Amino acid sequence: MVDDAFLTLHREMTRQGPGTSEDVRWALSQLDLPDAPNVLDAACGPGADLVTLAECLPRARIEGIDQLPHLVEEARTATDRFTNVTVSTGDMAQINGFYDLIWCSGALYFLGVTEGLTLWKRALTTDGAVAFSEPVLPADAPQSAKDFWADYPAISDLDGITARVEAAGYVVQDHRLITGMAWADYYAQLGGRIASLRPGADAALAQVLDDAAREIALWRQAPGDIAYALILARPGFGAI
Template identity: 40%
Template sequence: MDWEAFFAVHSDLPREGPGQAEDVAWVGGLIGISPQGHVCDAGCGPGGDLAALRQLVPQGRIDGFETVPHFVEAARRKFPGEPSVRITAESMERLRGPYDLIWSAGAVYFLGVARALNAWRGALTDQGAVAFSHPCLFTDAPSKAALAFWESEPGDIGTEATTRAEIAAVGWRVLAARPLSDAAWTAYYEPMLARCAALEAAEVSDSVAAAIAA
């Protein structure tokens, strides 16, 4: 991958995956987390969910884990000088905790569901929970275009049923699940499309043009 071209497209974006503050609030209400809770944002990217997580635990602490230096820097700019929000440039497999909530918006895909859950088992409090979003097919007969898209991607996806089975196979149970809303996807794609349009207007290099097309 041409990382310079990638970051030409992905610089200064509010988030690197679909989601919105309402998703965080829904999870917080579901598990009844304390305002003094300890939360981890695993694979936090540029920190798109940090503000919503901060609202969830206003007297608590948030640890973000991210390995991409550009995103680490962006996330750290979200709450400068705030000791209760700490961003660590380290793999999200190495969480220490203990956390009341491990939140991960889209990043589990890069590890795999079973691998992530096995890595995080010892990083939760006794009543702690994991909340993550993960791509899956909501039909048993996906279109050829959908299958072709995911065949070109590095990770594996299944259906909602196979994802639930994978979770159960490593000893976890699902408290609740729901599809991400259209608004969550808009929050991801709209800023990226605006960024791409601005770059195209500036007559970018072939490598950046290829990154935009991807």
């Protein structure tokens, strides 16, 4: 259950996690999608990636879902100029296909990589793909980066993510790291929210603001070593 103070902090942000429109464009350039694909943004948040998907894929049928109604409203506002985008409240664990692409930025870890990919296999077309970003920590990362991810026990290096993908019967087609600017932009927005909410914050909100400020401070100690891996994966040959 996400508490109210956490939701207050994250309101009115264009993204709910690190990522850029360039990441979406790169993924689309690597995937040989049909001319008019069916695309789902699973856990779309406030809809930044839906906008890029719609700009890049004008003939696509694009759906966004998120479990939080206020984010669905924000995503609808962000995409209201696109006639081929619909956004609804829903559970990404219960999707029905068929999609040529399931895009999922910074959210598959809520289901678990293997568990989520296994669920989504039946919602993909024959050549369908999943593109998702997942925390990654190289084995030789400095202690400051390990401290940053201390609350995410499933964290692994790239080989570990690949193993979790393959355990779901998928193969990794390609990957790239999301680091640096994407994180700086995200934390600049979050830092702005912290500063604007600090005056008059009650105890619960002050605690959430402190936690977020600590997260940003930890990131600042190792900005080059804290990354998401953007993974492009497809069900492997013969996978059920």
